[in-house]
Amino acid sequence: MLHCPAENLVFLHVPKNAGKSVRHALSRHAALSWSFLASDLGVNEVRAERAMDEEVEVHGLGIVKPAHLPLPIIAGHFPQTWATIRSARSFILTRPPRDRFFSALMQRLGEFADMRSIRADDFRVRQEAEHVCAWLDGRDDFADVEYIHFSRQVDYADHGGERIVSALFPLEHIGSAARWLAIETGLHLEFAHDHVRREPRKWAGALQPAARMVGRRVLPLALKKAIYPLWRNSGIFADAAGRYDLIDLGPDVERFISDYYAADVRLHAEAVAFAERLEIRSVA
Template sequence: MSKHPVLGLLDHAHIPLAVLRDHFPEDFARLAAYRSFALIRDPFSRFPSSLHERFVQRDRIPLANRASDEVAREVDEVMAQLARLPNGVPITDPGLIHFSRQRDYVYLDGQQVVAEPRTVAEVDGMLEELSDLVGEPILVEARRNRRFRYASSSLMRMQLAVTRRIEKTLPRWIWKPVYVPVKQAFFATGLIQPNRDPPAALPNAPEVDAFVREFYAGDIGLFRKLEAARLARLVNPLPASDKPESNPMG
């Protein structure tokens, strides 16, 4: 994350296509020329994960370790902020970036730019395919987004006390490479545990469900289309001769 002279604070890991085209034209040209992929999630299960990322981005305390009333207030605030956004304008606000519409990363001005959007259920197959194309394994297990909970509140307080001090003292490029393997070790030992609670775990799930249906209507349509195509391929797999052979590097 860094300060852009026009856009302000920008999360460079999440740049919608319109922003990429208007402010990073060389990168957009490369994207348009390459064989491109996108992973699309079910918008209903994605919303709690987005909320988790917002909490962790703010103070490192995950969704699962938050009080129900705090979660309810945060959900109401997020939905209110999203509802106030202008129609058709992609999200760049770092505080809301995880709630972006996924279509903004696949389509631009009604035209599909990213050639191969797929559902997250296909991520392993996609990585195998990319590994074959580039000639070396692509391993991303350590970097996969996953919601988590601390095994105990005392462990959470101790870990946060250390990491917050480090983050305030050292630049990200120094502490981030260390943080990732430490977090992996915490998962391996059970000090941090995966949390896969469904959307209904949110205290105001009915309101969230209604909001998602309206705000992410385009994403819902895209996900359902891709999921139907995925299921169809399971029944009738493409022969090898019909699969794309383009170089992912252009």
Template sequence: MIVSDRFGFIFIHIPKCAGTSVRRALEDFHDGAPHFVESLGHHPAHGELDFTHLPLNLLAEIDPDVFAKLRSYATFAIVRDPMQRFQSAMAQRAKMYLKSEIAQLGEADIAAELDRVMSYLRSVPQVTAPEFIHFSRQSDFVFMDGERLVQTIFPVERLDDLAAAIGDTIGGTELAFGHANQTTVFRYPHLRQIAQTGSQQAKRLMPEPLHRWVRKSARRMMMKPKAQALLPAFDTAGVRDFVAEYYASDYDLHRGALQRACA
């Protein structure tokens, strides 16, 4: 989240909606607490929290002063198609907590992890644990108790419009937002096993800094952004029904943002 007291705006970082790219581009304008642009931190009542992704009810509890500014500052957020976001959130979970690209997991492994995630969300946790925060409802970052508190919302398809809108707010500054944390897949699937084996051997033989450089270079050559088509494990009645029901308000939010962007 970006809180700019100098320019009177707040960018709410909804997870898995290209927000990392926007947040990085706007960090020089941030005047709020450092934990809003960092990651995990400890809260005395709730334990470990992801302070970069705070639903509005949690923001109101943790920092009522910043929450109050939502009513007087210009407020911005990005939203995304819920099914695409759900798959992207699972890819992020695989990378962060399973230490694997989703492209490296078998369908059975993905299905088991999907069951784990859906069971957790169905349990209606009072505060979402950091490892599941990417699956939070987008609407929880926009509405609180039925009141819409974030007024300017763009679909992820229109990042250029968001850049222009925030640029106008900060005095006509030209901004450009890339897209960090993109889900990637192998450019040449038949080389996947060779690449994985080679990476494991390189990690054993190379000093850590050199291995990181080689791995980063190899990823640029061998990986590409994932197309929007759903992986088979997501294209099932059980998953589709869950996403349609659990994220019903998010579908409305994204649909409305798209319609306004195209008007």
């Protein structure tokens, strides 16, 4: 969550929905306050800002990432954060649920299984999807670090049957959020959404073991970090996200996604309609 006191504005970060892009834009044009989190964690604001990007232990919850907390968790465990949300204008970004699930799946494999270059059509992706669905099945509100990217988007918009956020925008029309912010707060922002996942082309699979060996055993860390972006943007890799809707995860997984995220489908449709109404008013 981000709080801009001067604008009385809160941004609730739904995992996998361009939160870094929004934070980068807001931090350049508005003064962010971390007093809400400092109060809830019992630390100073400098430490609270660092904690937003870290894993912290919270009594009754275990290890969580403060940047990725759904409203039911905030309401129950972070009283000052909850009070800040309730007293401010707020917005979120939404995304088609299956696309978000697939993106979260690929991030999980990279972050927790060291498979950062795995292709989206690899059989292990389907296996991991089955595992994640089994974990989610029947589970109540959660903030577990390894699974938080699979939380429902509606849990960042509503709580106890009540709409909490003031506005919601679809990620594919993020410019509408910028227009709303200009109208509501006077902030003029540009959101750069350039965190596009890359995967090796099918013919390049044989190169991966040798490349990993060189990276881990031969190259100094500083040099590896310097050339990694060049390597990922080379012709050996291609954008992956555009293929997600073409890859079948199996009937059980596909059925689970449709059922578990049914409310998110409706929420995203609402965000699209909200953005379209804003566009019409802007033109008029």
